[in-house]
Amino acid sequence: MNLEKIAEVQRKLAGKIVERPVEPETVRTVAAVDVSYRGNTARAAFVLCSFSECRLLKSKIIQTSVGFPYIPTFFFLREARPVLMAVKGESFDVLLVEGHGRAHPRGYGLASHIGLLIRKPVIGVAKKPLKDYPEGMLARVGKAYVSVGNLIDLKSAVKIVERLNERGYPKPLRLADRLSREVKG
Numbered sequence: 001m002n003l004e005k006i007a008e009v010q011r012k013l014a015g016k017i018v019e020r021p022v023e024p025e026t027v028r029t030v031a032a033v034d035v036s037y038r039g040n041t042a043r044a045a046f047v048l049c050s051f052s053e054c055r056l057l058k059s060k061i062i063q064t065s066v067g068f069p070y071i072p073t074f075f076f077l078r079e080a081r082p083v084l085m086a087v088k089g090e091s092f093d094v095l096l097v098e099g100h101g102r103a104h105p106r107g108y109g110l111a112s113h114i115g116l117l118i119r120k121p122v123i124g125v126a127k128k129p130l131k132d133y134p135e136g137m138l139a140r141v142g143k144a145y146v147s148v149g150n151l152i153d154l155k156s157a158v159k160i161v162e163r164l165n166e167r168g169y170p171k172p173l174r175l176a177d178r179l180s181r182e183v184k185g
Helices: 003-014 075-087 110-118 154-164 171-181
Strands: 029-038 041-050 056-065 094-098 122-126 139-141 144-150
Touching: 003 110, 029 075, 029 171, 041 075, 041 171, 056 075, 056 171, 075 110, 094 110, 094 154, 094 171, 110 122, 110 144, 122 154, 139 154, 144 154
Parallel strands: 029 094, 094 122
Antiparallel strands: 029 041, 041 056, 122 144, 139 144
16 A cells, blocks of 8 residues: 555545535534444444434444554545445435544545545544644534535534534534444344
């Protein structure tokens, strides 16, 4: 795997990200996906919530084998497949992804990758910022670091995440995280 070539592709794809306002009043549903790992298995949890009261409308889990190791700033290589499998066939207005978007050293993290592929507004939400991200591409909301994935601007992303805030983190992602970690048995 040639990480330099992949990094160059990330820089090029960053130029395809579209930032535009999304009025919170037009949003009816927000989805969230989080992935947990057990050995070589990825467990992606999808939740769909009403906006902004965050009533749970749907949830599901998919499991798949892990195709890539975790490599800092190349997280999208590991996580994109399970996230895409989880959102396939689902309908929502905005998607929250546990990972960065434009607040990435190359301006193109997991949330941007997912947003570019699904062509829907995607917001990146993370627990800590990456080093060397472009200035002005990140906002803190409670304990969350919010960035643009695609088809939304940072101001709109912040407004949406603020309305979903529960104890410092967006409730849909809390639900997805909890669901992805549930042990069945």
